[in-house]
Amino acid sequence: MTTSVNPIDSPRTTSSEGAPRANVRLEHVTKKFDDVAAVDDLNLDIDEGEFFSLLGPSGCGKTTTLRMVGGFEEPTSGKIMLGGRDVTYMAPYHRDINTVFQSYALFPHLDVFDNIAFGLHRKKVAKAEIRQRVGRILEIVDLPGFEKRRVNQLSGGQQQRIALARALVNEPTLLLLDEPMSALDAKLRHQMQIELKSIQSRVGITFLYVTHDQEEAMTMSDRLVVMRHGKIEGIGSPKDVYDSPSTEFVATFLGASNLLAGEVASRDGELTSILLTTGSTLFVPTSRLPVDLKGKAVKVGVRPEKISIAPVGATVASNRNSLRGRVRVSTFTGVGNQYLVEMPSGTDITVYAQNIGEELAPRSGEEVLLSWPVEHTFAVTPMESGSDSEELEI
């Protein structure tokens, strides 16, 4: 295995802001377990210094992808490049990558100092420097003076920080994080998300983060991919993926979506009109039609928080889509009201209205008019039904 990095071999992404070096690159990576593809022909470019998340339900292949990048699993085919260097079949201890494991995997027989210093000892770093670096990283993770503690005396949150420190202290080019928050309670998790993001921007290391928690992924990531059945369903910044989901799966997995079945009726330049199965017509920006649109069948979507709720007689601006319905359930959630509005066809539309103390909340049984801006409407290709239930059960 050659250790020199040939600049000509280094793959470069052609991003609009300059040309950052692709820190991690997956080319046609496939991993099969007993003929079942856990990861299926995956292509991915992760930029240097990026906080990148792999998001998906259990069994979508995100952890397998991470394990292949870390060197704990070999791809069946394809190539993994790290900083321009092919590391596909390199042993994990030769890779300039460190991992924060799901269960932290701290060494139970070592104290905090020896846990953190483990990698530095293996790299034969001088003792004085090890002491100094461990001290500094403990300050970064906000646990100064914890050197002599035993790991089983630490709380879950502290163990998580030590696991992070143990990986970061080696200053890897890439840090892998395998659902590191899954053992923490909700409040601590939220706090750690913010902290992790701030640590990442301070140290500038590329983070590859695996999670099934969509809120976690959106809070921290610069970019994320939504995976399903070992393939990428959507990729981009959290805002892009959330606002313009590329598939029905992304629309329902990442946040909540109201999806209404319909057919493309006519295209009129910037706007495409879609005739719903219920008979109503909605408009979608033509640019937001699915790229893989085959035939006419589509599902029109809108996020619950984009919808305004008004009395039946209200006037609706021309740049808004509107539908009539009857409030079936109205729930007060503190930060807002959640309504389930029944369409004449029987399907429910979910609406979130923020609790800003102004509007009069419509009661159950009231007829209402729902409306939302056309530009917040998206369309996706309908998913083959029944293909997803089993993987969510795992």
Place this chain on the structure above:
Amino acid sequence: MDQPLPTDHPGSVDHKRRLTALRKRLPPYLLSLPAGLWLLLLFIVPLLIMLSITLKTCSPASGVCVMTWNWGELPHVVNLYHPQFITSLVFAAIATVIDLVISFPIAYWIAFYGGRKKNFFLIMLLVPFFVSFIIRTLVWEFILSNNGIVLTFLKHNHLAPSNFHVLGTGLAVIAGLAYNYLPFTALPLYVALERIDRRVLNAAYDLYANRRAAFMRVILPLTIPGIFAAFLLTFIPAFGDYVNQEILGGTSNTMIGTVIQNLFLIDSDYAGGASLSVVLLIISLLGIWLYARLLGSRTIEEYL
């Protein structure tokens, strides 16, 4: 408070409450009664009898023991039989080390590479030990005898001199001990290796440890309680063993177990036999105490 004084006649509220409380507290004690009785009658009482015999003076002819508070028997037997103690110590230690060396790779392999057949391999390891202890040792006598397959083969191929023999030497005893107590070493080692979290091992690889460093820095330190447990479980019974010495060892290199047996059954020196047994017990307890001090008493519960 001006409540009426509690009345305690049957049927009163207070009486009923006490009965319920008693009923709730009683079951654990009732459930532990059989085991407690068993321990008391078959362990504590014999132990006390043995301890009392060390202070008695027994007539070798009639076998009758009279309490004479003779505290001299303990130092006397230690003085008299310390060479046999040392022989037992050396034999048991060598056998234990041999067992550790042999069973570590086996246990390691089963724990890490046994896959779904782990239990099958463990049973394969134990199958020979379903046969009676005595018969197994007699088979070793057969194997190691001068006309047995091993020596016949060696001598036939001129790999050993024609007057070479194993049976009746310390070597045969050590071989027998090592063979008979192997599972006592292999099983605790297996348990210790099996419970090592594979993710911790992955973490070691992740932190630049190659296979050797991961073994030395992670696997071995995490196996130490198991190694110590294996050592105790093998060493203590091997130390007091007399069957291997009886069958394989001949007349030389007498071990302390044989001495105890002879004192009881041949010489009818019950006080001497009991005293030696107590010394043996003290040495064993010292080992367990050392284990608890070094590795904590919780690991004893887990491994022994």
